[in-house]
Amino acid sequence: MAQREMGARPNRDRPDDDKGGPPRRRPMFRRKVCRFCADKTLLIDYKDVRMVSQFVTERGKMTPSRITGNCARHQRLLTTAIKRARSIALLPFTTANS
Amino acid sequence: MTLYETLFVVHPERAARVKELIERFKKVIEGQQGTVTAVDEWGLRDLACRIDKQGKGFYTLLRYESTGHGVEELERNLKLTDGILRYLTVQADEKTPTTSPSVPRHAPEERAERFERN
Numbered sequence: 001m002a003q004r005e006m007g008a009r010p011n012r013d014r015p016d017d018d019k020g021g022p023p024r025r026r027p028m029f030r031r032k033v034c035r036f037c038a039d040k041t042l043l044i045d046y047k048d049v050r051m052v053s054q055f056v057t058e059r060g061k062m063t064p065s066r067i068t069g070n071c072a073r074h075q076r077l078l079t080t081a082i083k084r085a086r087s088i089a090l091l092p093f094t095t096a097n098s
Numbered sequence: 099m100t101l102y103e104t105l106f107v108v109h110p111e112r113a114a115r116v117k118e119l120i121e122r123f124k125k126v127i128e129g130q131q132g133t134v135t136a137v138d139e140w141g142l143r144d145l146a147c148r149i150d151k152q153g154k155g156f157y158t159l160l161r162y163e164s165t166g167h168g169v170e171e172l173e174r175n176l177k178l179t180d181g182i183l184r185y186l187t188v189q190a191d192e193k194t195p196t197t198s199p200s201v202p203r204h205a206p207e208e209r210a211e212r213f214e215r216n
Contacts (some may be wrong), residue, residue: 019216031147042196043191043193045191045194045195047105047159047194047196048194062124065150084186084188086146087104087184087186088107088184088185088186089145089146089147089149089155089183089184090146092145092147093146093147
């Protein structure tokens with residue numbers, strides 16, 4: 001038992017991971033690219049409801065950038081756009097009652 | 099002088115008077131040495147949430163060059179005017195269009211229908 005544990009341990013240690021082969025704990029994922037960085041002609045505007053509502057869930061919550069892949073700057077711009085659209089009733093705050 | 103835009107929502111029952119209101123606000127801006135560069139009536143749209151028990155509102159966008167005092171004066175007038183449900187003033191970006199996304203909001207209804215079918 002003890003020996004088996006010893007055998008398993010080196011794999012868990014970080015330094016060993018670096019030495020040989022790809023690191024174990026890294027699932028396959030595709031790097032998401034910020035849509036607004038990729039296409040510079042896209043403008044973030046609170047008046048464009050159709051565009052802004054793509055970044056809102058069905059409940060009306062903002063989708064986090066970790067899901068949409070937006071960069072920090074554009075996520076920030078989106079946040080203000082969503083909040084502006086909400087305040088002028090272009091976007092819902094919530095859909096709980098309607 | 100800065101470029102601003104003000105989007106305001108008029109009570110649906112007063113939608114007929116929108117032209118009159120626009121003229122009034124234009125005069126307010128011009129009275130403060132501002133210049134109106136664009137007026138865009140989006141028309142009657144569904145509101146995302148009820149405001150003053152109204153489900154619809156008449157949207158109008160004004161884009162103008164003015165000083166900060168001009169904005170203050172316009173907002174004061176918007177507050178005094180009856181039948182203004184909401185207004186929003188922001189510093190405008192020339193690149194963004196003044197037009198509304200022309201498609202009215204029907205998404206929630208469609209979603210509801212789909213839900214029933216399932």
